[in-house]
Amino acid sequence: MTATAPAPATALRAARVPGDGFHEGPRVLRRLPDTWEERPYELFRLVPLARTIGARIEGVDLSRPLTGALRAELDRALLEWKVLFFRAQHLTADRQRAFARHWGELETNPLLAAGSRADVVRFDKGDTANPTFENVWHADVTFRERPALGAVLQLREVPPSGGDTLWADMAAAYDNLSREVKDRIDGAYAVHDFIPGFARFTPPERLAPFQEVFPPVEHPVVRTHPVTGRRTLFVNASFTTRIVGMDRDESDRLLRHLFQQAHVPEYQVRFRWGPGDIAFWDNRATQHYAVNDYGPHRRVAERVAIAGDRPY
Incomplete structure (x- = not known):
């Protein structure tokens, strides 16, 4: 019997996508460190909202002082889920501040x-209001030597539609970088400056007096979370200007690639606000994006931020 010769392979034309482009395809979605021991929550019900990030907390009244046990369990939930949501709390500014001060x-x-206190930031947005940090992925105040540990945001007035906020898990973002990119950024430092982010909506004469108050700072491109030990990508499109030791073109290309990682849907949770809702997020592990799609309606939010430590 004569063997049939294999059909010739079909020749394909040469084709490639840019080497530093956006990866498409399956991703590793690891919510916790490999050594982390999970335990059930005993003082509230936790409802996950996404695979690695975001959970709703039920059965907790934040208008009442926290016990030590409840504070500890909420802290564990924050570390495990990166952002926690509490529906219809309607806290006064002082109660919101008191809750945040537990951290x-x-x-x-x-x-x-x-807002009503110097440590309460008020975002009051309508159709004619000045823009702020909306429509851009960022972590808060990374231009400080010690960026915020986290923040507690409450919606005072909610538009009839739109105005959602998204958070991205930057540990998942780091996990899924290519080995080549990890090798380039592990141990690298980047410069963070308040001017690029604020110059989008603030005139130069208002920013100039703060240049000496907030000089540029350097932080690791890959931060180690001080509690979980997770490696997290710690650059953002609002404040990170360049990678130390790289020429400008190389730094710009690499930063564009790193900034893109927050845009991956698998790393994200999206929250639709109701009046009095609270979001409490870990600024060391996440970036967030406020969606400005609610004009001409009004959206009013108040935020308190918790001082953090120096990234390493």
């Missing part, structure tokens, strides 16, 4: 409008 001292931000 540390509160910081002020003279570059943003204050």
Whole structure:
């Protein structure tokens, strides 16, 4: 019997996508460190909203002082889920501040409008209001030597549609970088500066007096979370200007690639707000994106931020 010769392979034309482009395809979605021991929550019900990030907490009244046990369990939930949501809490500014102070001292931000207290930032947005940090992925105040540990945001007035906020898990973003990119950024430092982010919506004469207050700082491109030990991607499109030791073109190309990682849907959770809702997020592990799609309606939010430590 004569064997049939194999059919010739079909020749394909040469084709490639840019080497530093956006990866498409399956991703590793690891919510916790490999050594982390999970335990059930005993003092509330936790409802996951996405695979690695975001959970709703039920059965907790934040208008009442936290016990030590409840604070500890909420802290564990924050570390495990990166952002926690509490529906219809309707806290006064002082109660919101008191809740946040369980995690540390509160910081002020003279570059943003204050609410009833100096450490309460108020975002009051309507059709004619000035833009702020919307429509851009960022982590808060990375231009400080000690960026915020986290923040507690409450919606005072909610538009009839739109105005959602998204958060991205930057540990998942780091996990899925290529080996080549990890090798280039592990041990690298980047410069963070308040001017690029604020210059989008603030005139130069208002920013100039703060240049000496907030000089550029350097932080690791890959941060180690001080509690979980997770490696997290710690650059963002609002404040990171260049990677130390690289020429400008190389730094720009690499930063564009790293900034893109927050845009991956698998790393994200999206929250539709209701009046009095609270979001409490870990600024060391996440970036967030406020969606400005609600004009001409009004959206009013108040935020308190918790002082953090120096990234390493």
